[in-house]
Amino acid sequence: MEFFLNRYRNLTVLLVAIVAQLLLLAYQVKSNGEVRLIRVWAVSAVTPLARVIEAGRSGTVHFVRDYFVLLNVRQENQRLKSELDRTKMDNQYLRAELSTADRAESLAIFQQQSPSKTIAAHVIGNTTGVGAKVVIVDRGTGSGVQKGMAVITPDGIVGKVTAAYPTASFVLLITDPSFAAGVISQKNHVHGTLKGQGYSTVIVDYVQNEQKVEPGEQFFTSGDDRIFPKGLPVGETTVVREGKSYKEIFVTPSGLQNGLEEVLIVTEGVHVPIPEAQPTSQTVHLQEPPPAESSDASTIDGAPDQVPAQAPAQPPTQSGPLTTDADRLVDQYRKIGQAEKHIYGQSAGGAPNFNINLNPRPADVVPLPPGAQNPASPGAPSSASPPAPSPAPPPPAPAAKNPGAKRP
Amino acid sequence: MSDLGTDFRLDFGETPLLKKGVSKYHIAAIIGIPLAAILFQVYVPRFFERLSYLELPLLVTVYFSLMRRSPVAGVLFGAGIGLAQDSLSHNPLGMFGIVKTLVGYFAAQMSQRFDVQNAGVRLVLGFFFCFFHQFFYWVLGRALLGEALDLDLQTTLLVAVLNALVAVPLFHILDRLKVTD
Numbered sequence: 066m067e068f069f070l071n072r073y074r075n076l077t078v079l080l081v082a083i084v085a086q087l088l089l090l091a092y093q094v095k096s097n098g099e100v101r102l103i104r105v106w107a108v109s110a111v112t113p114l115a116r117v118i119e120a121g122r123s124g125t126v127h128f129v130r131d132y133f134v135l136l137n138v139r140q141e142n143q144r145l146k147s148e149l150d151r152t153k154m155d156n157q158y159l160r161a162e163l164s165t166a167d168r169a170e171s172l173a174i175f176q177q178q179s180p181s182k183t184i185a186a187h188v189i190g191n192t193t194g195v196g197a198k199v200v201i202v203d204r205g206t207g208s209g210v211q212k213g214m215a216v217i218t219p220d221g222i223v224g225k226v227t228a229a230y231p232t233a234s235f236v237l238l239i240t241d242p243s244f245a246a247g248v249i250s251q252k253n254h255v256h257g258t259l260k261g262q263g264y265s266t267v268i269v270d271y272v273q274n275e276q277k278v279e280p281g282e283q284f285f286t287s288g289d290d291r292i293f294p295k296g297l298p299v300g301e302t303t304v305v306r307e308g309k310s311y312k313e314i315f316v317t318p319s320g321l322q323n324g325l326e327e328v329l330i331v332t333e334g335v336h337v338p339i340p341e342a343q344p345t346s347q348t349v350h351l352q353e354p355p356p357a358e359s360s361d362a363s364t365i366d367g368a369p370d371q372v373p374a375q376a377p378a379q380p381p382t383q384s385g386p387l388t389t390d391a392d393r394l395v396d397q398y399r400k401i402g403q404a405e406k407h408i409y410g411q412s413a414g415g416a417p418n419f420n421i422n423l424n425p426r427p428a429d430v431v432p433l434p435p436g437a438q439n440p441a442s443p444g445a446p447s448s449a450s451p452p453a454p455s456p457a458p459p460p461p462a463p464a465a466k467n468p469g470a471k472r473p
Numbered sequence: 474m475s476d477l478g479t480d481f482r483l484d485f486g487e488t489p490l491l492k493k494g495v496s497k498y499h500i501a502a503i504i505g506i507p508l509a510a511i512l513f514q515v516y517v518p519r520f521f522e523r524l525s526y527l528e529l530p531l532l533v534t535v536y537f538s539l540m541r542r543s544p545v546a547g548v549l550f551g552a553g554i555g556l557a558q559d560s561l562s563h564n565p566l567g568m569f570g571i572v573k574t575l576v577g578y579f580a581a582q583m584s585q586r587f588d589v590q591n592a593g594v595r596l597v598l599g600f601f602f603c604f605f606h607q608f609f610y611w612v613l614g615r616a617l618l619g620e621a622l623d624l625d626l627q628t629t630l631l632v633a634v635l636n637a638l639v640a641v642p643l644f645h646i647l648d649r650l651k652v653t654d
Contacts, residue, residue: 074545075544075545075548075578075581075582076544078544078545078548078549079544079548079574079575079578082548082549082551082552082574083571083574083575086552086555086556086566086567086570086571086574087567087571087617089566089567089570090565090566090567090568090570090571090617091617093565093566093567094565094617094618102617
């Protein structure tokens with residue numbers, strides 16, 4: 066060092082003097098940002114070095130830290146996955162519990178509000194038949210369940226009991242191809258037979274092409290089949306098209322939409338009126354009533370199907386002339402009932418003899434529709450027989466035939 | 474080899490070049506002359522504006538550096554005179570100091586290779602260092618201070634010539650202040 070200073074003494078002195086004056090200059094001069102030049106130089110000289118050092122330090126630290134972190138990341142990942150799976154299962158279980166509680170609550174409310182007597186049952190399994198839509202419920206004859214009883218939910222009908230055992234019963238769902246039930250549309254009151262197809266959609270058969278059914282229209286049970294009480298929701302019409310002889314009406318059953326876990330078995334059915342359709346916003350124009358057809362047109366105070374004791378408290382009355390075949394048919398039945406002193410829904414002994422001729426004139430006889438049977442006959446098939454057209458009378462059925470259904 | 478050469482020159486009575494032309498001055502002259510040059514540059518141009526082109530502190534720095542023939546002495550002369558000049562100017566301390574430090578160093582280096590008693594050499598060195606001083610000041614001003622200084626080459630050359638012309642008689646006058654052994 067001493068040799069170096071001696072050999073380059075002049076240059077050293079020069080450099081010392083220059084550097085000293087540079088420092089002096091830098092100490093005095095301020096840059097545009099009112100920062101002394103020496104500070105700017107110091108920062109400019111130190112910053113790149115510090116940046117390099119910091120980059121190396123941070124890189125080393127991150128490498129070491131990430132390395133040690135990655136050592137446990139697999140275990141942590143597995144732990145988190147297991148926790149997530151467990152949480153998912155808990156969540157699913159809680160959701161199921163909540164849903165079950167909701168369904169149970171709705172079932173209880175429906176059970177209290179429904180005029181029919183029902184017992185709740187759980188679906189505990191399916192039968193093994195290929196393509197069969199039959200489920201097993203945990204209620205059997207020990208609980209009062211008998212073959213032919215209706216099975217419903219608050220959303221709609223589900224099926225009917227096809228076999229009852231002491232502790233369980235088989236329920237044929239409405240989607241089974243062998244299922245049939247009488248239904249009526251809500252708006253236009255078109256009768257038909259509900260049939261399963263083996264999948265989620267059911268059809269309403271035996272509806273004439275001339276009858277009016279609109280998509281979106283609700284179907285309810287008509288009570289014609291002696292299994293389902295009148296007024297239970299069936300489903301919503303999705304497709305309506307003209308068929309060869311009958312309309313092709315596809316209905317989405319409402320009772321099966323929310324799953325099938327808890328059901329109600331109707332032990333004593335009570336007919337209820339079909340609720341009125343929601344009024345639409347379309348303007349309705351009332352036309353002038355048609356002219357009277359005959360002089361004997363009179364006011365009808367009550368229709369036969371509204372007479373039963375379980376019928377609504379306000380029986381519908383009709384004022385004005387008899388305008389349709391149904392009106393005339395109702396009038397005829399009323400007269401027959403008066404002639405035989407029969408009170409519909411209250412008199413014992415079944416239905417009056419509708420075949421008597423009150424007026425021997427041929428013009429007054431109203432023929433029954435072809436193939437129509439007496440709906441009150443005990444031996445009438447409940448599901449497979451084609452329904453009577455719209456003017457079908459409400460038959461007072463004998464209660465002995467179907468102990469589970471309380472006929473009006 | 475160098476020892477043989479030195480001994481040869483000593484044996485035959487030849488004075489080494491470094492020691493041959495070294496001049497000594499009284500301390501009052503060493504302090505007073507630069508101070509007078511600085512004061513001249515500060516006050517005289519107030520009355521004679523054209524004399525502001527004269528860089529008497531620079532010429533004094535060159536002279537003493539040349540005469541002392543010591544780079545360390547040249548550095549000290551240049552730094553002292555430059556800082557003094559800075560202290561009386563509006564510039565930050567160090568601008569003239571750095572430039573004149575370099576001038577003193579290189580002048581002392583030059584004095585070891587040339588016969589600085591020659592008037593022609595003094596004229597050339599005066600011109601060269603004056604130009605170097607102006608140019609390097611411009612460089613420092615732009616590099617360190619960021620000032621947008623203009624360098625008019627013709628004016629710079631003309632000022633360098635004028636100062637060189639002044640340097641020759643000035644150096645001759647200053648030679649009279651040498652202290653003889």
